[in-house]
Amino acid sequence: MDYPSRNIRFTTSEDGVDIAFWEIGEGRPVIILNQYTISNVEMEWIVPSIASFYLQMAERYRVIRFDPRGAGLSGVPPGGWGAFTESGAQKGMSTHEVGLDCVAVASALGIEEYALMANGVFGPVGIELAAKHPDAVTELILCDAMADVASSYLGPVLRTQATMNEVQRETGEPLPFSVWERLVPPEELEQFLELANAEDGHLMTGTQAQQEWSAELLLGDVVAPTLVFSSRGRVGTSLPDARLITAGITNSRLHVVDGTISPYFSDQKAILEAIDDLLKPDKPTAEQVEEGFRTVVFTDIVESTAYLQRVGDEAGRTAVRELEQTVASLATENEGRVVKNLGDGSLVSFGSNSSAITFALELQDACSGGPLYLRVGMAAGEPIQEDGDIHGTVVAQASRIGDLGDAGEVVVSDSVRQLAAGKGFDFEPAGEVSLKGFDEPERVWKVTQTTRP
Secondary structure, eight states, X not given: OOOOOOOXXXXXXXXXXXXXXXXXXXXXXXXXXXXXXXXXXXTGGGSHHHHHHHHHHHTXXXXXXXXXXXXXXXXXXXXXXXXXXXXXXXXXXXXXXXXXXXXXXXXXXXXXXXXXXXXXXXXXXXXXXXXXXXXXXXXXXXXXXXXXXXXXXXXXXXXXXXXHHHHHHHXXXXXXXXXXXXXXXXXXXXXXXXXXXXXXXXXXXXXXXXXXXXXXXXXXXXXXXXXXXXXXXXXXXXXXXXXXXXXXXXXXXXXXXXXXXXXTSBOXXXXXXHHHHHHOTTOOOHHHHTOSOEEEEEEEETTHHHHHHHHOHHHHHHHHHHHHHHHHHHHHHTTEEEEEEOSSEEEEEESOHHHHHXXXXXXXXXXXXXXXXXXXXEEEEOOEEETTEEEXXXXXXXXXXXXXXXXXXXXXXXXXXXXXXXXXXXXXXXXXXXXXXXXXXXXEEEEOOSSOO
């Protein structure tokens, strides 16, 4: 494989750490933040899949890679690896302080705006940068990432690996196994292990520091359009973490891809297509994408007032927030968009009629065990777009149709049923009804199945 010419440069973070970086390609800047074990701006090119991804990205964008403090060619935290704060945390290794490395690289290159890709355990750093620097981070891409490391799919792995490394240091005996053997293709394992083992023992101290990283409380502050990738073939699935992130970031989209470690040992074609859809200069806005025919879904909590009176405002609001996260997650998985939450329900928009029905069935299934139960109404047509909101006849129709259902039911307009012809969905007639504000009666239908076809 031919590697492009790249000059490794250095800059200094605000708190005095030397940071190594390179850049290749032209176009929109994309800064990639790798997790410690596979971050080495000099050696990482020996792994074919990593090099391949960088080369394909460089055909499209100006790609910037840097080693965070304590990794690869960059310096160690202030005071060295033996310096700890009064709380016992590794000094200079908070998400904020590691984020200073990225800020320093962008400044050294004169970049004021950039897309940020944060991989694996560096998810909290990427989320915090996007939340606190919205003018700089224009798009956020998270690959098998998490918002809270300790409670994530990687938490047990990090804790086990830290213990094993401590035993290795004390006994000098080789580790009995490596998690990489389960994640890296056999034909690239040798090169990958050479990369992963290129560092000395301070990497494990860095891993221990990462167990305290969390940016879960900042998810709601991220305004940048966000891509979240989750690999199907991991030893521990990253999907629950991906769902949490996607539900917490309003303008986000989840992509589940084949492979083990995204973006490198996963379906690079699918990942690059999704990134291109996000970053291409002439990409449409969310409102432009929604112009034209849409299927509109209204969800409504059944007897929400009685429920709040029964459990109290605090417990009730917690349940509603959890339901809103479920709605957002399922909408994203089915390529829909939550237009707005209404307190006792949500308005969701879909470009695909089948995806809208699938979303409704999956949502009712998720709510079947309570504590909150939903009625769902759907209609199809051309809503009016305005400042990210939608309104008009089809929106009002979906709302009125939703009022006709009982808990657990999905009631749809005749237009929705007709568009679903031949798609495998089952309906039963619910008669012709007069909807408030409409002159003509509307034939409505109930979706009789409980799962997608």
